[in-house]
Amino acid sequence: MTKAKAAVAKLSIDLNDPQYYFNRDLSWLKFNDRVLHEALDERTPLLERLKFLAVFSSNLDEFFMVRVSGLMDQVQVGVHPKTPDGMPPAQQLEAIRGHLREKLAEQDRVFKQTLCPELRQHGAYLLDYADLEQAQKVHLKAYFEKRIFPVLTPLSVDPAHPFPRMSNLSLNLAVRVENPENGTQKLARVKVPGSLPRFVTLPEPLNIYQGETYLWVGVPLEQVIAEHLDFLFPGMTIKDHHLFRLTRDADFPVKEDEADDLLLAIEQEISKRRLVGFICRLEVASTMPADLCQGLMQELKVTENEVYEIDGLLNLKDLFFFLSLPLPDLKDKHWSSITPPRLRPVVDLDENGEEVFVEHAPNIFAAIREGDILVHHPYESFTKSVQEFITQAAQDPKVLAIKITLYRTSGDSPIVHALIRAAENRKQVVALVELKARFDEENNIVWAKQLENAGVHVVYGLVGLKTHTKTTLVVRLEGDEIRRYVHIGTGNYNPKTSKLYTDLGLFSCRGDLGADLSDLFNFLTGYSLQRAYRKLLVAPLTLRDRMVALIQREIDHAQAGGTGKIIAKMNSLVDGRIIRLLYEASQAGVQIDLIVRGTCCLRPGLPGISENIRVISVIGRFLEHSRIFYFYNADQEELYIGSADWMTRNLDRRVEAVVPVEDVKLKDEIKTILEISLKDNRQAWELQPDGQFIQRRPAADEPELSTHAVIMAQTLQKVS
Structure with missing residues (x-):
């Protein structure tokens, strides 16, 4: 087909036609079928x-x-x-x-x-x-x-x-x-x-x-x-x-x-x-x-x-x-999360060659100053990274303020206890507790009251919006300088689910991210019309428009004769406007890989519409929860992680934060996670154009590749 004929055919296709979309609830049922299959699977x-x-x-x-x-x-x-x-x-x-x-x-x-x-x-x-x-x-x-x-x-x-x-x-x-x-x-x-x-x-x-x-x-x-x-x-x-x-x-x-x-x-x-x-x-x-x-x-x-x-x-x-x-x-073989290498205790050798601890918990702020740190739970310890970050901030006399968003946390939360200690240590502590986190409302109310009683400034979010961000800002006085440290993640501040959910978190003291989080917390706690952010993509303000622009850029590259490539990992893909744009990207020749654990309303593999889109779902011992967005950008790759799925509620009705990962080494780590998932032939299911999922199986001459098993093995290699 000539380019002219292809263009005419494309114009004749109505991408709003309901036949090109799966029903949200029936798609969710297919996800739960994949959960049931784990009970049927003799492996x-x-x-x-x-x-x-x-x-x-x-x-x-x-x-x-x-x-x-x-x-x-x-x-x-x-x-x-x-x-x-x-x-x-x-x-x-x-x-x-x-x-x-x-x-x-x-x-x-x-x-x-x-x-x-x-x-x-x-x-x-x-x-x-x-x-x-x-x-x-x-x-x-x-x-x-x-x-x-x-x-x-x-x-x-x-x-x-x-x-x-x-x-x-x-x-x-x-x-x-x-x-x-x-x-x-x-x-x-x-x-x-x-x-x-x-x-x-x-x-x-x-x-x-x-x-x-x-x-x-x-x-x-x-x-x-x-x-x-x-x-x-x-x-x-x-x-x-x-x-x-x-x-x-x-x-x-x-x-x-x-x-x-x-x-x-x-x-x-x-x-x-x-x-x-x-x-x-x-x-x-x-x-x-x-x-x-x-x-x-x-x-x-x-x-x-x-x-x-x-x-x-x-x-x-x-x-x-x-x-x-x-x-x-x-049962599954027990997994003990490792301490992230840059946050490991400092050790030395005694005269017998045995390890002795010089410093049991290195100063996490000093580690962050050396460069951004990426943590991957539950492979890497939540307790020794995120929880330690907040615990040290609560005790550090140089820390002046801690600000955090709490969407879901555990019943006996060490993080909440650390915030209470920080308030008792006369630090300025602000906790945005989302009371509308479904089925965790009662738990969050209990913690909100305890935090308030301890002198923490508790805010309940914005009218009409759920605050779903996973963000912490620590303000520290270092000499004559104020430095801001941030944690921006894909998962909740919950030590219990951190052992079961796969999530990513970024620690940084980059000035632009610190300034963005300051602006975000001012938006959440006060009266602010702030709409422009330096690095963060914030819903419902900038996230949708920026995601649309990033997808459109890949379309432009492909239409100009270059390579367009998108990889996106999320819990659910529901938003009709994003799906239509992905269809347009596929029609333009952009190669799109989607790793969607749960609901997916997009139909892949439709000739002339989505033949360049592949959708897989990974179901296994851990619940895939991280959100990752990769854009090839003419070999100037951009990578983002954050709290938002491509759902209308996340893009328009929730406060979300998505952060660019700019350190080359950390970008490579995230690309490896995506590559492992896309090669999975043990836990991955591939979505067909008719809505059925087919479980991948290794060929006769292939080794079995399980996302979770491979990443556990690679994680252990970091400390071996």
């Missing part, structure tokens, strides 16, 4: 397979609480928002239900038919109560009376006792009882208490089954309760009992512009979330009779569309328990 260690079943279930809980409930809202009020794929909400709900019916059955099947039998081969038995031996039942009866019975509260349902309000994600027994004196039947609800372990472990002397002793023997808590319902309903005849679980809408709206006290408004909404949100899913045991299910549906005001029959255990999220079993050979 995954057994206890990790159980973990992935738990992750699959946990992901679905949040999906229903936020995405499905949102679609139900739209159907209820007759709203049909315009999305790039053009699928109306009612059709999405139907497609979601059809997809999940098959996947939930697959989840139950692999748990019962594959993983439980394999657990037994290693001495771990999750038994049904009916299969227990008499001595075990005697023990469990005593355990029930002492530990379980006092916690339970049966609630009857009749004209004098209306159907009880049930909390979100609660597991319940629907119990039908009969009065033997008059034959009348009643319905009651017994909540399976979440305060007790889901699986009741038998003591070591009773770890016996069919005459042999095993490592672990246990039964589900709900079965222990069900076998002793006569304690709860003395004198009544137990006719039957069946499990059910409900999920409520949890995406509450906060009218920020009407709230005098944002913290109080969020607290009030959190208190409602557990009990008030409408029910968007009702899971019932497949053994439940139709008449009982219909009665529950009527009382809970749900339709058949919200009901999911489960053929097995409900709430497989509790399978995380099995990671606690002392079976190390059935």
Whole structure:
């Protein structure tokens, strides 16, 4: 085809056509399918397979609480928002239900038919109560009376006792009882208490089954309760009992512009979330009779569309328990994060040639002054880098001020404790705590109050925007000079998730970055119309326009006969405007590699539209969380890392910070991460034009290349 004909063909293609876009929610379901596949994959260690079943279930809980409930809202009020794929909400709900019916059955099947039998081969038995031996039942009866019975509260349902309000994600027994004196039947609800372990472990002397002793023997808590319902309903005849679980809408709206006290408004909404949100899913045991299910549906005001029959255990999220079993050979090999080489303790050798510490924790500010430092978690230690940076800043008498954004942090956060110590040391401490971080609101409120009580200046962000940046600014007096040190990352200031999520962080004392962060914090904490930044790309101010310009530049290079190349790594790709521009880049001949862990609405490999775009997703032992943006720029490469995905919410409705990485050595390190991911043939899935993902497998003459395994090995080489 001549260039002229190609140009005419290009003009005839409407890149807004919905056929060129995948639906956001259905794409997310495909991501969760890839999580489920890790549980199906025999190459995954057994206890990790159980973990992935738990992750699959946990992901679905949040999906229903936020995405499905949102679609139900739209159907209820007759709203049909315009999305790039053009699928109306009612059709999405139907497609979601059809997809999940098959996947939930697959989840139950692999748990019962594959993983439980394999657990037994290693001495771990999750038994049904009916299969227990008499001595075990005697023990469990005593355990029930002492530990379980006092916690339970049966609630009857009749004209004098209306159907009880049930909390979100609660597991319940629907119990039908009969009065033997008059034959009348009643319905009651017994909540399976979440305060007790889901699986009741038998003591070591009773770890016996069919005459042999095993490592672990246990039964589900709900079965222990069900076998002793006569304690709860003395004198009544137990006719039957069946499990059910409900999920409520949890995406509450906060009218920020009407709230005098944002913290109080969020607290009030959190208190409602557990009990008030409408029910968007009702899971019932497949053994439940139709008449009982219909009665529950009527009382809970749900339709058949919200009901999911489960053929097995409900709430497989509790399978995380099995990671606690002392079976190390059935788990991923333990990984201990290394201290980044430039932050390692200073050592010397004694007269015997043994290492002795000269300085246990080198001055992190001195290390940063020697040049920018890039850290990669969980391969490199969060504790020995980011946490140490904030801890030293809190104790250093030369530090005058610390400013930080906190989106999500751990329950017992060392970073928050360090900020409190800094305030006690009379430093100026500012913490922007994002109260609207979904499902972490309550945790963040607790920390916000503790920080305020310690004298930290706590700010709750901007009206209408979530503050999603991962940034810290430390102001230090060095002689007669003020120097600003920064940390700008892709992940949260959370020591727990830093062991599970792959993230990057940049330490620097470059003046332009320090000045930019000062301007950003002034924008967040005061009144500022600052729109221009020296180096940082800041949403919702400059990030979108700059990303568009960077993509357009690659288009210009390609159209001028040069090479255009883009590599972008992120959690989700949803924004329609960015996708259309990527299609235009592909049409211009730009080679585009996208590494998207979760949702991807772009269709790769379409002739004349996206044949130059490849999309892969890496799923494995760590959760890929870092955001990286690479632009070839006629061999003058530019690389950026930061907190933003290519989603409309990140570009337009959140405060995000993306930073250029300019040190040549650090750019090479990041390019290596991208290259490893793109070569992965163990954990990588490749997106096809029809929306299916195909898992890569090594060819017969190829070694297996796992992103996480390769980077762990390379990380160890740094300190060997």
